[in-house]
Amino acid sequence: xxxxxxxxxxxxxxxxxxxxxxxxxxxxxxxxxxxxxxxxxxxxxxxxxxxxxxxxxxxxxxxxxxxxxxxxxxxxxxxxxxxxxxxxxxxxxxxxxxxxxxxxxxxxxxxxxxxxxxxxxxxxxxxxxxxxxxxxxxxxxxxxxxxxxxxxxxxxxxxxxxxxxxxxxxxxxxxxxxxxxxxxxxxxxxxxxxxxxxxxxxxxxxxxxxxxxxxxxxxxxxxxxxxxxxxxxxxxxxxxxxxxxxxxxxxxxxxxxxxxxxxxxxxxxxxxxxxxxxxxxxxxxxxxxxxxxxxxxxxxxxxxxxxxxxxxxxxxxxxxxxxxxxxxxxxxxxxxxxxxxxxxxxxxxxxxxxxxxxxxxxxxxxxxxxxxxxxxxxxxxxxxxxxxxxxxxxxxx
Amino acid sequence: xxxxxxxxxxxxxxxxxxxxxxxxxxxxxxxxxxxxxxxxxxxxxxxxxxxxxxxxxxxxxxxxxxxxxxxxxxxxxxxxxxxxxxxxxxxxxxxxxxxxxxxxxxxxxxxxxxxxxxxxxxxxxxxxxxxxxxxxxxxxxxxxxxxxxxxxxxxxxxxxxxxxxxxxxxxxxxxxxxxxxxxxxxxxxxxxxxxxxxxxxxxxxxxxxxxxxxxxxxxxxxxxxxxxxxxxxxxxxxxxxxxxxxxxxxxxxxxxxxxxxxxxxxxxxxxxxxxxxxxxxxxxxxxxxxxxxxxxxxxxxxxxxxxxxxxxxxxxxxxxxxxxxxxxxxxxxxxxxxxxxxxxxxxxxxxxxxxxxxxxxx
Numbered sequence: 001x002x003x004x005x006x007x008x009x010x011x012x013x014x015x016x017x018x019x020x021x022x023x024x025x026x027x028x029x030x031x032x033x034x035x036x037x038x039x040x041x042x043x044x045x046x047x048x049x050x051x052x053x054x055x056x057x058x059x060x061x062x063x064x065x066x067x068x069x070x071x072x073x074x075x076x077x078x079x080x081x082x083x084x085x086x087x088x089x090x091x092x093x094x095x096x097x098x099x100x101x102x103x104x105x106x107x108x109x110x111x112x113x114x115x116x117x118x119x120x121x122x123x124x125x126x127x128x129x130x131x132x133x134x135x136x137x138x139x140x141x142x143x144x145x146x147x148x149x150x151x152x153x154x155x156x157x158x159x160x161x162x163x164x165x166x167x168x169x170x171x172x173x174x175x176x177x178x179x180x181x182x183x184x185x186x187x188x189x190x191x192x193x194x195x196x197x198x199x200x201x202x203x204x205x206x207x208x209x210x211x212x213x214x215x216x217x218x219x220x221x222x223x224x225x226x227x228x229x230x231x232x233x234x235x236x237x238x239x240x241x242x243x244x245x246x247x248x249x250x251x252x253x254x255x256x257x258x259x260x261x262x263x264x265x266x267x268x269x270x271x272x273x274x275x276x277x278x279x280x281x282x283x284x285x286x287x288x289x290x291x292x293x294x295x296x297x298x299x300x301x302x303x304x305x306x307x308x309x310x311x312x313x314x315x316x317x318x319x320x321x322x323x324x325x326x327x328x329x330x331x332x333x334x335x336x337x338x339x340x341x342x343x344x345x346x347x348x349x350x351x352x353x354x355x356x357x358x359x360x361x362x363x364x365x366x367x368x369x370x371x372x373x374x375x376x377x378x379x380x381x382x383x384x385x386x387x388x389x390x391x392x393x394x395x396x397x
Numbered sequence: 398x399x400x401x402x403x404x405x406x407x408x409x410x411x412x413x414x415x416x417x418x419x420x421x422x423x424x425x426x427x428x429x430x431x432x433x434x435x436x437x438x439x440x441x442x443x444x445x446x447x448x449x450x451x452x453x454x455x456x457x458x459x460x461x462x463x464x465x466x467x468x469x470x471x472x473x474x475x476x477x478x479x480x481x482x483x484x485x486x487x488x489x490x491x492x493x494x495x496x497x498x499x500x501x502x503x504x505x506x507x508x509x510x511x512x513x514x515x516x517x518x519x520x521x522x523x524x525x526x527x528x529x530x531x532x533x534x535x536x537x538x539x540x541x542x543x544x545x546x547x548x549x550x551x552x553x554x555x556x557x558x559x560x561x562x563x564x565x566x567x568x569x570x571x572x573x574x575x576x577x578x579x580x581x582x583x584x585x586x587x588x589x590x591x592x593x594x595x596x597x598x599x600x601x602x603x604x605x606x607x608x609x610x611x612x613x614x615x616x617x618x619x620x621x622x623x624x625x626x627x628x629x630x631x632x633x634x635x636x637x638x639x640x641x642x643x644x645x646x647x648x649x650x651x652x653x654x655x656x657x658x659x660x661x662x663x664x665x666x667x668x669x670x671x672x673x674x675x676x677x678x679x680x681x682x683x684x685x686x687x688x689x690x691x692x693x694x695x696x697x698x699x700x701x702x703x704x705x706x707x708x709x710x711x712x713x714x715x716x717x718x719x720x721x722x723x724x725x726x727x728x729x730x731x732x733x734x735x736x737x738x739x740x741x742x743x744x745x746x747x748x749x750x751x752x753x754x755x756x757x758x759x
Contacts, residue, residue: 265521336635337752355752
C-alpha cells in the first residue's frame with residue numbers, strides 16, 4: 001500500500017526541479033477498503049467530514065502534508081519535498097491549511113481541502129530561517145511565522161499577506177529561537193514560545209549555546225509588535241517549545257530539557273500552565289513518569305470544555321493529561337512513538353497519532369482509549385503535530 | 398502478525414540451508430529469500446532461546462536466593478552465609494542477562510515499573526547505598542513488625558538486589574565485610590534475618606510475577622506476554638522487533654552513560670562479571686544459540702550486510718577487551734559504539750524502520 005513518487009532529495013536539486021516535484025497528491029486506502037468504495041465515498045458528502053492533518057513522512061521521497069477523513073477513512077499526501085512540522089488552519093476559510101517546514105526551514109506551503117490542491121508555496125526571506133510554526137491573525141489577513149535572523153540568532157515573527165504570502169515585515173520575538181506561536185482569545189495578542197537555543201549553521205540542529213541558552217514565554221501585540229509580557233522558567237536548561245491556548249487565555253506550554261548541559265539526573269518538569277500577569281505553574285508528576293518522558297514533550301493541545309491540557313512524549317511513548325485549573329495529573333496513555341495530538345471536532349475525544357501511521361482516540365471524559373476507533377494508515381508516518389479540521393457541510397459532487 | 402519491516406531486497410544467498418529449515422516449502426536448491434516469515438522466525442527464536450530463558454533463570458535464581466537466605470537464617474554459619482552470598486551473585490548475574498530486555502512485565506507501568514524494585518540503579522544511575530543502609534538500621538532498631546506488608550510497602554530505593562547485597566555482604570554497625578562479623582551479627586540480631594528474608598521474599602515475588610506474565614497470563618488477559626509479543630499485539634502499538642532493538646539500545650545507552658561498573662555490586666565485588674553477562678546476552682541475542690536456526694546475524698549475512706556484522710563483532714570484542722582490562726572508560730566507549738550498531742547497522746541490516754527520529758527534539 002506504500003506509494004512511491006519520483007521526488008529527489010531537496011538538497012540535490014535546484015529550485016525549478018523542486019517546484020516540479022512537489023505537490024504530487026497520492027492517495028492510500030486503509031487496510032481492507034477497496035478503490036471502488038473509496039471512489040464512491042470520496043465523491044459525495046465529503047465535506048461533511050472531519051479531516052485530520054499532519055506533516056508526515058520519514059524521507060525526502062515521502063515528506064508531505066498528509067490528511068485523512070477518519071469516517072471513511074482514506075489517507076492522502078501532498079508531497080512537499082521537505083520535512084514539515086506545524087500546521088495551521090485559516091480562521092475564516094477553513095479549507096486553507098498551512099504547513100511550515102521543520103526548523104531550520106526554508107519553505108511553507110498552503111493546501112486546500114478536500115482535494116489537496118497546492119494553493120501556494122512561499123520561501124523565507126534572506127538571512128531568515130523558518131522555525132516550524134505559523135498562525136493567522138484573527139481576521140485571517142496576516143500569517144505570522146516564527147523565524148530566526150541567521151546573522152545574529154535573534155528571534156523574529158514574520159508577517160505575510162495571508163492571500164499572496166508577500167512579506168509585509170517582521171516583529172522581534174523578544175528572545176532566541178521562537179518556535180510555536182498562537183493568537184490569544186483577544187484576537188490581538190500573540191503568545192510565543194522562544195526556545196532559546198542557537199544552532200550550528202552547518203546542520204541547523206546542533207545546539208551551540210548550551211551555557212547561555214535563554215528560553216522565554218513572550219506575549220506581544222500582533223498589531224504593533226510591542227512587548228506585553230515576558231516570562232522565564234526557573235530551570236534555565238528547559239527550552240519552551242510548544243504551546244496551546246484555552247478560550248479563557250490559559251496557555252499550556254511544553255518543554256525540552258537540554259540534559260547535556262546539566263550535571264545531575266534529577267527529573268525536571270516538562271509541562272506547565274501560564275496565565276497572563278501570573279507566574280508559570282509547573283505541572284507535577286511522579287518521578288518515574290517524568291523520567292520516562294526523556295526530557296522531551298513533542299506536542300500539546302487544550303480541551304476547552306473539559307479543561308484538560310494534553311501532552312505527548314514520543315521518546316517516552318506516552319500521552320499525558322493534566323487539569324488546567326487544579327494542575328492535577330489526570331492520566332496517561334501508552335502509545336508507541338506518539339507525538340501528534342488534537343481534540344476531535346465533536347470535542348468528545350483526544351486524537352493521537354504516531355510515526356507508524358496509527359491513530360488512537362481517547363475519550364475526553366474518561367481518558368480511556370476507545371479501542372474500536374483505532375485507525376492505521378501504513379502509507380503514513382505522522383510527524384510532530386496533528387490538527388483536526390471540519391469543513392462546512394455541503395456536497396462537493 | 399504485522400511485521401514492522403520493509404523488506405525490499407530479494408537476496409540470493411549462499412547460506413540457504415540455514416533458512417530453509419524454518420521458512421518451509423523451499424527445496425534444498427531454491428534460492429533463499431529473506432522474508433517477513435524468516436524475520437518472524439528470528440524474532441520468535443530470539444524470544445524463546447534468549448529472552449524467555451533470561452526471564453526464567455532470573456526467577457529461579459531469585460527463588461533460590463530466598464531459599465538460601467532462609468536456610469542461613471535457620472542456623473547462621475559461615476558456610477551457609479557463603480551459600481547465600483553465592484546465590485546473590487548468581488541472581489545478580491541472571492539479572493544482568495535479563496536487564497537488556499526492559500519491556501513487557503518488567504516495564505509496563507510508567508509510574509511504578511517492576512524493574513526499579515529489582516535494580517534501583519537502573520532508573521537514573523543513582524547509587525542508593527546510603528539510603529539502604531539507613532533503612533536497614535531503622536528496621537533492625539525499631540519495633541515495626543517486619544512482615545510481608547512492611548517490605549511490600551517500601552519504596553524502590555530500599556529494596557531489590559542492592560538492599561540484599563548490603564544485608565548479606567556487610568554488617569550494619571561497622572560495615573565490616575568479614576564473614577565472621579556478618580555471621581555474628583545475624584546470630585545476635587534476629588531482626589536482621591527478618592530483613593534478609595523479607596527482602597528476598599519481595600525479590601522472589603517480583604521475579605515470579607514477571608515470569609508468570611511472560612509465560613502464562615499477562616495483565617489478566619489470559620494470554621502470556623510471549624504470545625502477545627509474537628502476535629504483534631502489544632497494547633501500546635509497538636512492533637515486536639522495534640521493542641526488542643530499542644530495549645537493547647536503551648540498555649547500552651545506560652551502560653554508557655552511568656558509571657555502572659563503579660557503582661553496582663561493589664560489596665560483592667562482581668561488577669565486571671555482571672556487565673560481561675550483559676554483553677554475553679546481547680551477543681547471544683544477535684548471533685543466536687546452538688538451538689537457533691534463524692538469527693539476526695544470519696539474516697543480515699544473507700542480505701549481504703557483512704561489513705555491518707563486522708562492526709557489531711568489533712564492538713562486542715572491544716567490550717570484552719575493556720572488561721578484561723577492567724577499564725571503565727574503554728567499556729563506556731565500546732558500549733556507546735555497540736549502542737550505535739543497534740541504532741543503525743542492525744536495523745539497516747534487518748531493513749527495519751524504527752520510526753521517525755525525534756531524538757533531537759523540536
